[in-house]
Amino acid sequence: MTYCLGIKVNQGIVMVSDSRTSAGVDNISSYSKMWRYGVPGQRQFVICAAGNLATTQAVITQVETDIAKVAPVSLNTVATLAEAAAYLGKVNVKAQKSNTGGGPLFECTFLLAGEILGSSNGLYLIYSEGNYIAASNQKPFLQVGETKYGKPILDRVIVLETPIESAALCALVSMDATIRSNLTVGPPIELAILETGTLQPGYYYSYSDDDEFLRDLRSSWDSLMQQAFQQLQPLPWQPTRAPAPPVSQS
């Protein structure tokens, strides 16, 4: 399994991915699931992937080949992020079909973030069928893979006005919640930040499992959650509301 997350706030886009791959619990490995491409001042992209590893590698190889060989359509030729999403969708479908004939086992979904000179920045989720959706102003994040454990904190914190540093921190907290509850998501954790309008590679971090900042974040969040829990008003222990329905007696 995998967990990748993109957050698009006013100040920019945050992408986070884990690195665990598993083909069964006895066949676990680490692969980066984040790729970054760009021409400073012109265009910048970050791609994250969840799904079949062979399909992922075939897609990324094709994307890089199209850039290197100056193909008619590549991440270097598209004029908008929507065009980039459509391109990645086509590459994705082709990679699934050409190597295996397709099927659920070979599916991949991608997150694509980026900005192109002359166009607004964007964050897209590209499905295994090649179609795609953009993050909305109402729900400014997209997730692929093991999405549920890390969603409650995003639902509570992330709005368009969230500062980009806070969005990045929230993404790491969301990742930490997922790692804690699901063995198939694991470090290193990669984080990339593209600030709106800069068209620069931006910030990139890779956190290993014993990274000091990540370890501090994990233990701080753990303590803060437990402290928060302690601060809740206690349950009214004596039933003060309507009496319970009668217990079935026999």
Added chain:
Amino acid sequence: MTYCLGIKVNQGIVMVSDSRTSAGVDNISSYSKMWRYGVPGQRQFVICAAGNLATTQAVITQVETDIAKVAPVSLNTVATLAEAAAYLGKVNVKAQKSNTGGGPLFECTFLLAGEILGSSNGLYLIYSEGNYIAASNQKPFLQVGETKYGKPILDRVIVLETPIESAALCALVSMDATIRSNLTVGPPIELAILETGTLQPGYYYSYSDDDEFLRDLRSSWDSLMQQAFQQLQPLPWQPTRAPAPPVSQS
């Protein structure tokens, strides 16, 4: 979908269930998913269900018929919680097969909590195939239905030594996280508490959507989570670790 949760700490067992049923998003209704049976001083049971509503009702009808008609095996005859789990498993399998021939659409899973005089209390998860597992000392909670959104808080807070009031509060927080992130889980929320060794019906609450305590809990937890998040050490914004791998340039 459904979310039901049982927590077994030293002081007792907490059971929580939502009440939303859906056969498609345009066919939503409310049914209680919690049933309580007992003979004070002798035996007490709480059952929660997730899955096909017709199967659930068939199982519960059979359980109540067996009690009422003094069947050779019923919740009134079993000597241990494990026997009760085995009985419920058999009734579950039979209900699926006799009405429909069986199949994934008609499956149900159950949580069973209780205590019987002369035996220790127990918390079991009964699968649609009729087999079952007990909550362990290492992981003293069991979930059925939409389990993921509400798991991180349980992983952080619940241990055997957690006071029963805190376990009940944590169960409500876990339910709230699930309701917030998944439309197919909804109020009323039912909560039952069986204190170890009392063999009494214990405490039972049903919280409607506009219940004052639940509303306060929701908004307090929301604020506390956001406050906790604000207290995290900020992300080191300037990259201070090893430089990023080179961005692919073309």
